[in-house]
Amino acid sequence: MSIESQSDTDKVTAGLAELVKQSMPKHVAIIMDGNGRWAQAQGKPRVVGHKAGVKTVRRAVSTARELGIGSLTLFAFSSENWRRPDKEVTLLMELFFTVLQREIKLLHKNGVRLNIIGDISRFSERLQKQIAAAMEKTADNDKLVLNVAANYGGRWDILQAAQALAKKVESGELSSNQLTEEGLSQHLCMQNQPEVDLMIRTGGDYRISNFVLWQAAYAELVFTDILWPDFDEHAFKQAIDTFASRQRRFGLTGTQIETLQAE
DSSP: OOOHHHHHHHHHHHHHHHHTOOSSSSSEEEEEOOOHHHHHTTOOHOOOOOOHHHHHHHHHHHHEEEEESEEEEEEEEEEGGSSSSSHHHHHHHHHHHHHHHHHHHHHHHHTTEEEEOOGGGOHHHHHHHHHHHHHHHHHTOOEEEEEEEEEEEEEHHHHHHHHHHHHHHHHHHHHHGGGGHHHTTTEEETTSSOOEEEEEOOSSSOOOOOSTTTTTOOOOOEEESGGGGOHHHHHHHHHHHHHHSOOOTTTTTTTHHHHHOOO
């Protein structure tokens, strides 16, 4: 083996050692499910559940910041959610606008950088301007990156990254044999952030629903029956404890992981 390839191997080993020793995830992604069912169980309109869910978002952001988590990604509105009844979609858009206006000062005060990921071109011009202003206001904050996925889908994310690379190939900037996983990942949403370590889904369903498919390739998955409006600080920390209790292998054997942990 050449000195160069040995050096590369050492770097990979060192990187894996750091990952397997993590007791606290650097990046947590949450599928916030159960708002509508929470409201219906109380005999109230679904929008009441969505409003209650906003309070839970506030708690989750506070908990993530308290625990020193670097990135928190919340699935607010998927590209498939446009299929919901028009009235509910309209109410969600208005709620999104209102929440941005109301919460941005608090986020900024607490050093949170807001990053909206997804195809926002389908949103109203008013909402697009509000999103741009909110992101600009918090751009220099460094206590926590809050990624809010809006009109987002994991397949869309990978496709738009592939299209960006295809344009570089067409222009002659790249050749097809220069395409790499690392190169593609640099064109994805959240390209400058750690990959997702922990994905949580509330509401009792056991699927990832086209959410951060690439970024969560090695994420630990935690599913809970708790509906999103009831997902409190204790439930969040329980999910963190579950993450810390698992052995992350990244393709290695359990014995190899134990050796890395012991070093």
